[in-house]
Amino acid sequence: VATVPLIAEEAAPAEVKAVYDDIKSRRGVDRINNFWKALANDPANLARFWEDMQRVMGKGALDPLVKELIYVAVSITNNCEYCIHSHTAAARQRGLTDEQYREFLAVIGLAARANALVTAMKVPVDQQYLV
Amino acid sequence: VATVPLIAEEAAPAEVKAVYDDIKSRRGVDRINNFWKALANDPANLARFWEDMQRVMGKGALDPLVKELIYVAVSITNNCEYCIHSHTAAARQRGLTDEQYREFLAVIGLAARANALVTAMKVPVDQQYLV
Amino acid sequence: VATVPLIAEEAAPAEVKAVYDDIKSRRGVDRINNFWKALANDPANLARFWEDMQRVMGKGALDPLVKELIYVAVSITNNCEYCIHSHTAAARQRGLTDEQYREFLAVIGLAARANALVTAMKVPVDQQYLV
Amino acid sequence: VATVPLIAEEAAPAEVKAVYDDIKSRRGVDRINNFWKALANDPANLARFWEDMQRVMGKGALDPLVKELIYVAVSITNNCEYCIHSHTAAARQRGLTDEQYREFLAVIGLAARANALVTAMKVPVDQQYLV
Amino acid sequence: VATVPLIAEEAAPAEVKAVYDDIKSRRGVDRINNFWKALANDPANLARFWEDMQRVMGKGALDPLVKELIYVAVSITNNCEYCIHSHTAAARQRGLTDEQYREFLAVIGLAARANALVTAMKVPVDQQYLV
Amino acid sequence: VATVPLIAEEAAPAEVKAVYDDIKSRRGVDRINNFWKALANDPANLARFWEDMQRVMGKGALDPLVKELIYVAVSITNNCEYCIHSHTAAARQRGLTDEQYREFLAVIGLAARANALVTAMKVPVDQQYLV
Numbered sequence: 001v002a003t004v005p006l007i008a009e010e011a012a013p014a015e016v017k018a019v020y021d022d023i024k025s026r027r028g029v030d031r032i033n034n035f036w037k038a039l040a041n042d043p044a045n046l047a048r049f050w051e052d053m054q055r056v057m058g059k060g061a062l063d064p065l066v067k068e069l070i071y072v073a074v075s076i077t078n079n080c081e082y083c084i085h086s087h088t089a090a091a092r093q094r095g096l097t098d099e100q101y102r103e104f105l106a107v108i109g110l111a112a113r114a115n116a117l118v119t120a121m122k123v124p125v126d127q128q129y130l131v
Numbered sequence: 132v133a134t135v136p137l138i139a140e141e142a143a144p145a146e147v148k149a150v151y152d153d154i155k156s157r158r159g160v161d162r163i164n165n166f167w168k169a170l171a172n173d174p175a176n177l178a179r180f181w182e183d184m185q186r187v188m189g190k191g192a193l194d195p196l197v198k199e200l201i202y203v204a205v206s207i208t209n210n211c212e213y214c215i216h217s218h219t220a221a222a223r224q225r226g227l228t229d230e231q232y233r234e235f236l237a238v239i240g241l242a243a244r245a246n247a248l249v250t251a252m253k254v255p256v257d258q259q260y261l262v
Numbered sequence: 263v264a265t266v267p268l269i270a271e272e273a274a275p276a277e278v279k280a281v282y283d284d285i286k287s288r289r290g291v292d293r294i295n296n297f298w299k300a301l302a303n304d305p306a307n308l309a310r311f312w313e314d315m316q317r318v319m320g321k322g323a324l325d326p327l328v329k330e331l332i333y334v335a336v337s338i339t340n341n342c343e344y345c346i347h348s349h350t351a352a353a354r355q356r357g358l359t360d361e362q363y364r365e366f367l368a369v370i371g372l373a374a375r376a377n378a379l380v381t382a383m384k385v386p387v388d389q390q391y392l393v
Numbered sequence: 394v395a396t397v398p399l400i401a402e403e404a405a406p407a408e409v410k411a412v413y414d415d416i417k418s419r420r421g422v423d424r425i426n427n428f429w430k431a432l433a434n435d436p437a438n439l440a441r442f443w444e445d446m447q448r449v450m451g452k453g454a455l456d457p458l459v460k461e462l463i464y465v466a467v468s469i470t471n472n473c474e475y476c477i478h479s480h481t482a483a484a485r486q487r488g489l490t491d492e493q494y495r496e497f498l499a500v501i502g503l504a505a506r507a508n509a510l511v512t513a514m515k516v517p518v519d520q521q522y523l524v
Numbered sequence: 525v526a527t528v529p530l531i532a533e534e535a536a537p538a539e540v541k542a543v544y545d546d547i548k549s550r551r552g553v554d555r556i557n558n559f560w561k562a563l564a565n566d567p568a569n570l571a572r573f574w575e576d577m578q579r580v581m582g583k584g585a586l587d588p589l590v591k592e593l594i595y596v597a598v599s600i601t602n603n604c605e606y607c608i609h610s611h612t613a614a615a616r617q618r619g620l621t622d623e624q625y626r627e628f629l630a631v632i633g634l635a636a637r638a639n640a641l642v643t644a645m646k647v648p649v650d651q652q653y654l655v
Numbered sequence: 656v657a658t659v660p661l662i663a664e665e666a667a668p669a670e671v672k673a674v675y676d677d678i679k680s681r682r683g684v685d686r687i688n689n690f691w692k693a694l695a696n697d698p699a700n701l702a703r704f705w706e707d708m709q710r711v712m713g714k715g716a717l718d719p720l721v722k723e724l725i726y727v728a729v730s731i732t733n734n735c736e737y738c739i740h741s742h743t744a745a746a747r748q749r750g751l752t753d754e755q756y757r758e759f760l761a762v763i764g765l766a767a768r769a770n771a772l773v774t775a776m777k778v779p780v781d782q783q784y785l786v
C-alpha cells in the first residue's frame with residue numbers, strides 16, 4: 001500500500017491527464033504504471049519528472065539500453081524494489097539479452113565486493129587518479 | 132591511512148609478486164595501484180579477486196566501457212571514494228567522452244531521485260513487471 | 263514474518279507489560295504496534311528505547327511534526343519500510359497536510375539527486391564551510 | 394580532487410555565467426560554491442538544477458529551515474560529506490540554533506537505530522498503517 | 525517474483541546439478557534454496573560463488589557462528605531481506621542463542637546510531653587511529 | 656572539520672567532565688577521543704551514549720571482540736570512516752589477529768556481493784526461513 005493515493009486515469013485532473021496521455025502515446029502503451037500515478041499527487045512535479053526522464057533516458061552519446069543498465073545499477077544499490085523491477089523490464093524491452101544480463105549481474109557483484117573491501121581497509125586513493 | 136599495510140612490490144612474497152607481474156603485463160602499466168597492495172595482505176584472496184576481475188570486466192556481450200560505467204554507478208551509490216576515482220579513470224581510459232560522462236551523470240541523478248521518491252511513497256510494483 | 267516472536271500483550275511479562283501500559287496511556291491508543299512487540303524480546307532494551315523515544319521526539323526547540331519529518335527522511339534513505347509507514351502515519355497524526363507532504367517529497371528527491379551527483383563528481387568542500 | 398574541472402566564473406560560457414549571476418544575486422553572495430562549478434560542465438543540467446532548487450527549497454507550506462533539515466537528514470544518511478557541510482551551513486544561516494541542532498542530531502541517531510533494529514528483525518507492518 | 529527464472533533441480537543442466545548435489549551433500553539438506561536457483565542462471569558464477577562460500581564461511585581463525593553474525597550485520601545494513609532471513613536462520617543452526625541474538629541486535633542498534641551521529645557531525649579521525 | 660566544536664577536557668563543564676573521567680578510568684586511557692568531544696555538545700546525550708556503550712559492548716553471551724567485529728561490519732557498510740578506524744583499532748586492542756582480520760574481510764566481501772546479487776534478482780525468501 002502506498003502512502004499516497006494512486007491517481008487513476010479516469011480520475012485525473014486535466015493537467016495530470018495531459019501527462020498521462022503523453023506517456024501513453026510516446027511509449028506506445030495503453031496503461032499508466034503506478035510510479036506516475038503516485039507522482040501525480042503533485043502535478044507540477046509529475047510534469048517535470050516526465051520531462052526529465054525523456055531528456056535524460058533517450059538516445060544520446062550513450063545508448064538507451066546502457067542508460068537503463070546504469071539506472072538499474074543505482075536502483076539495486078539503493079535497494080529500490082519498484083525501480084529494479086520496472087527498469088529491468090525496460091532494459092529487456094530495449095533488447096537486453098540473457099547473456100548481457102548475466103554479465104551485468106557479475107559486474108554488480110564484483111563492484112559491491114570491491115566497494116566493501118576498499119571501504120573496510122580505507123585504501124588511500126593513488127596519486128595518479130587525482131589529476 | 133589504510134587499516135592494513137600496503138604491500139610494496141619489492142617487499143611482496145613470490146605468490147603476491149606473481150599476481151603483481153600479471154597485472155602489470157596485462158594492463159601495460161609499470162606500477163601497482165593501492166587496491167591490490169591492500170588486498171595483498173591476503174594472497175589467496177588477491178589472486179582470486181584478480182582472476183574475477185579479468186573474467187568479469189573483459190569484453191563479452193557487454194562492452195568493457197559499459198561495464199566500467201555500471202561499476203562506477205554501484206560505487207557512487209555505495210559512496211566508495213577510491214572506487215569512484217579509480218573506475219572513472221578506467222572508464223576514461225576505455226574511451227569515455229565528456230558527452231557520455233555528462234549523460235551518465237544525468238542518469239545517476241535521475242535514478243537516485245526516482246529511487247528516493249518511490250521508496251518514500253512505497254509505490255506498489257505493477258502486476259505487469261511481475262511475470 | 264519477523265525473526266523473533268512478537269510478544270503479545272496478554273503474554274507479556276510484568277516488566278514488558280509496564281512499558282506497554284505506559285505506551286498506551288501516553289499515546290492514547292488501545293493496542294501496541296509490532297515494533298514494540300518485537301523489541302520486547304529484550305525487555306531492558308524495550309524500556310530504554312521507549313524512554314529515548316519520549317525524550318527525543320517530544321516538543322522541544324523543534325516541533326514534534328518537524329521531528330517526525332526528519333525521522334521519515336532518515337527512514338526513506340535507509341529504506342526501512344516499517345519505519346516509513348509508521349512514521350509517515352505519525353506525521354499525519356501530528357497534522358502533516360497534503361501540501362506539506364508534497365513539499366517534503368520534493369526535498370527528498372532533490373537531496374537524493376544532489377547527493378548522488380556530488381558523490382559521483384567528488385566535489386571538494388568549499389573552504390567557507392569549514393570554519 | 395573532483396572528477397571534472399570546476400568551471401571558474403571568469404571562464405564560464407555565457408549560458409553558465411547567467412546562472413552564476415542569478416545565484417549570486419538571489420543569494421546575496423559574491424562567490425559561487427563548488428557544487429555549481431562542477432555541475433556547470435553540463436550547462437543545461439546546471440540551469441535546470443538551479444531552477445529546481447529555488448522551486449523546492451523556498452518558502453511554502455514548510456519553512457525553509459525545516460526543508461534544510463530534511464535535506465541534511467537525507468545527506469547524512471547518504472553520507473554525502475559536501476552536502477552535509479554545505480546544507481548544515483545553510484540551515485545555520487536560516488537560523489538553526491544550537492538547541493535545535495542538538496535535537497536534530499538526537500532524532501537522526503534515534504531513527505538510525507530504530508531503522509537498523511526493525512530491518513534486522515523484519516518487523517511486519519501493522520495493518521493500521523496500511524490504510 | 526524474481527527477475528530471472530529459478531532453476532529447479534530436475535531442470536538443471538549437468539554443470540548446475542553437480543553444484544546442487546555438492547550443496548546438498550555438504551550441508552546435509554535435501555532441497556536447494558532459492559539463492560542458488562537464481563544464481564544458476566549463470567552456471568560458472570554459481571560454481572564460483574559456492575566455492576567462495578565454502579572457503580570463506582567455514583571454520584578458520586574465526587568461528588563459523590561469528591562469521592554468520594558478521595554476514596548478517598552486513599545484510600541488515602544493506603537491507604537485504606533474503607540474506608537477513610537465510611543467514612539469521614543459518615546462525616541459529618550454528619547455535620546462536622536467544623541471549624546472543626539479543627546482544628547482537630543491541631550492537632547493531634548502537635553502531636547504526638553512532639555511525640549516523642559521527643557522519644552528521646563529521647568528527648575528524650583522531651591521530652592515534654592513523655598509525 | 657566537525658560541524659560542532661570539539662569540547663576539550665579543560666573546557667568541559669562538570670557534567671561532561673564526569674563522563675570524560677569515567678571514560679578515562681574505565682578504559683585506562685589518558686585522553687578522550689574526538690567522538691566523545693563532539694557528543695559532549697549535548698551533555699545528556701553524551702552520558703546516555705556512554706552508558707549504552709558500556710552496557711552493550713561489554714562481556715556477555717558474546718565476546719567483546721565479536722561485538723567489535725559486528726560493530727565494524729555495520730560501520731563499513733554504512734561507510735563511516737571514523738567508526739571504521741576507531742573500532743578496527745578497538746578490535747585489535749581486544750586481540751584481533753591478522754588471520755582473523757583477513758577472514759573478517761573475506762566475509763565482508765562475500766556478504767556485500769551476495770547482498771547485491773540477491774537484491775538485483777529479487778530472489779523470493781524460501782518458505783523454510785519464514786517459520
